[in-house]
Amino acid sequence: MRPQHCFVTGGAGFIGSNLVDRLLAAGVRVTAYDNFSTGFREFLEGALRHPDFRLVEGDLLDAEALRGAMAGADFVYHLAANADVRFGTHHPRRDLEQNTLATFEVLEAMRANGIRGLAFASTGSVYGEPEVFPTPEDCPFPVQTSLYAASKLACEGLIQAYVTGFGFQGYIFRFVSVLGERYTHGHVFDFYFRLKRNPQALHILGDGHQRKSYMDIQDCITAMLLAVDRAEGPLSIFNLGVDDTIEVNQSVAWITEYLGVTPRLTCEGGRRGWIGDSPFIHLDTRKIRALGWSPERSIRDGVVRTLAWLEANPWVERRRA
C-alpha cells in the first residue's frame, strides 16, 4: 500500500527519526509520537523544519492522547519500544508495559481511528537459540530466552490476531542489530566511549567469539519502505539483515583501528554476553530479497559510519546517561 500520512511511534528514536526523514523526503506526511524516554529532539531537527511534519510528545500508555494524536493518519510505523535487551531481568515489568501493553494500545488506537495498516519493528531475538542457520521466518517454533524477545513475540501475536479479527494489514520485521547515524545503544556505542575514556584496556562480555549480524540503518529503512510498498496480503513477516556475520572481536578490531588505540583486551568468558543473549544470530533474508531488496552497506561500513557519527555527536553519551 501507499500511505499518505504516516504515524511513527518512537519517532524521535534511532530508527524512528531516520524513518521520519526518509518518509518526508519521499513526500509523505508524518506525525511522530515519542515520550522522549530514549529519543532525542535533536534527531528531529531537520524534520521539525518540514511543513509536512508534526511532533506529538506523549506516552503510548496514555490511550486517549495516543488516539487523538493518531487521527488523520492512514498508516502506522510502530517502532517505540523498550530496547534495553540486556537488563530485562532487572525490571521484568518494563518489557511487558513498554512493548506488549504499548503495542496493544497502538492497535486499539488504530481501531478507534479506522486505521488498518501497521508496520512493526520486531527482532531476530524471537528465534531464541535457533537450530537452523541462517534462520528463516518459518523455522521451528522457537523458545524465548529473554523478556525482551518474549514481549516482542507477544506483540507479533497481537498484531496477527488483529489481522485475522479486525481486517488489519500487518508488516512484521524481525531485525538483526542496526548500526548507523543516531545509534545510541549497543556494543559499538559502549566500546567507543569506554575506549575514549580509557584507551589502555577493554573488557568484553562473553568470549568475544559471539557471532552477530548487523545492518545499516538506511538499508533497514529501505527494506521496510519497500515491503510496505510491494508486499501483498494481510500479513507479511520479513527477516531483515545482511548475509555475513562477524565476531564481536572483529568489531573491536575495527573500533580500535578507527580510534588508533591498542588496548589490552580481556574477556569475561562464556558463550553469551549476558543471560538471554544469543551467541549466534544469522537470519535468512531470502524472503525480503525476493521483493527486490538487497543491503548496500557492509557490516564494516555500518560500524565505521556509526563511529564517525559518534565522533561528531559526543553529546549523545552525556545526554543518554
Place this chain on the structure above:
Amino acid sequence: MRPQHCFVTGGAGFIGSNLVDRLLAAGVRVTAYDNFSTGFREFLEGALRHPDFRLVEGDLLDAEALRGAMAGADFVYHLAANADVRFGTHHPRRDLEQNTLATFEVLEAMRANGIRGLAFASTGSVYGEPEVFPTPEDCPFPVQTSLYAASKLACEGLIQAYVTGFGFQGYIFRFVSVLGERYTHGHVFDFYFRLKRNPQALHILGDGHQRKSYMDIQDCITAMLLAVDRAEGPLSIFNLGVDDTIEVNQSVAWITEYLGVTPRLTCEGGRRGWIGDSPFIHLDTRKIRALGWSPERSIRDGVVRTLAWLEANPWVERRRA
C-alpha cells in the same frame, strides 16, 4: 519434581477443580486460588472437606493478595484464564489482562516467594492454522489467528523467559479441547442445553465438517501429573490430545442419540465456526506418549460422560448465565 504443596490458580474451574481432587487424593497439600468469575464453589465441595485443602478467593491481578496466598507452596499449576475463545474480538482487552498480565503476576508472585516450578495450561490454538498434521510441538513458527491464542503464546514466552532469566522450571501443556465432569463451556454444553430447550431444531456454526480433537479431563490431568513427575530439564512443552479426530457433525449425532431427539439440522456454512476458529486441530502427542502416557478414554466416552454430568447438574447452565 515431586511437589508437596501445590498452588492451583483457577482451582474452582473445570480443569482446576478436577486437578485439585486428584492432587489431594495423591497426598499433596493444595491451595486453590480463584476469583469465581467462571469457577464454582460447588466444584470444590469434596476438596473443602479435606484437611490438606485451602481455598483463597482472590484475583490474579491483585498482586499483593496473590503473593500472600502463594506463600508456603512449592509448585504452581497456573490454570486460571479467560477461556472465552470465541468472543475475543468483542473485548480485546480481556485476553490481555486475564491471560497475559495475570500470568506475569503469577510469575512475579512465584519469584517473590522463591517458587520456581510451574505448570501452565496453554492451548493447541497457538499453532494457528498449521500446515503439518498431526501438529508437533516444533512445527514451523506459527501465525496467531485469535486474541485468545495470541495471549496464551505471550504467556508461554513469559514463562520461557523466566526459565532462562530466573532459573524457573516450566511445564507448558498445549491442549486440545477437554471434555468431562464439570465441563461448563464449549459446543457440547451449548448443543445439550439448546436441544433440551428445543429438540426440534439445531443450528450449527461453520459447515459441520470442522474436525476437532477432544480429550477427557481425567486423561488430561494424568498427563500433566506424569509430565511434572517425569520430565527433566528446565523447560518441557507437551501437546496433550488423543490420536483421533471427529467432525462437529459426529458429536451432534452422539448428543442427539443420547437425548433421543431428532432435530432438523441447519448449518451456518463456511469452514470456520467463527473468526479465528481453527477448522482442523489435531496434535502430535508422541512426545508425551514417550514418557509413558496414553489416553484411556475415547472422544465418544468423553462426550457421553460430559452429557451424563450435565444431565445430573442442570444448575450449571442457570448459574453460568
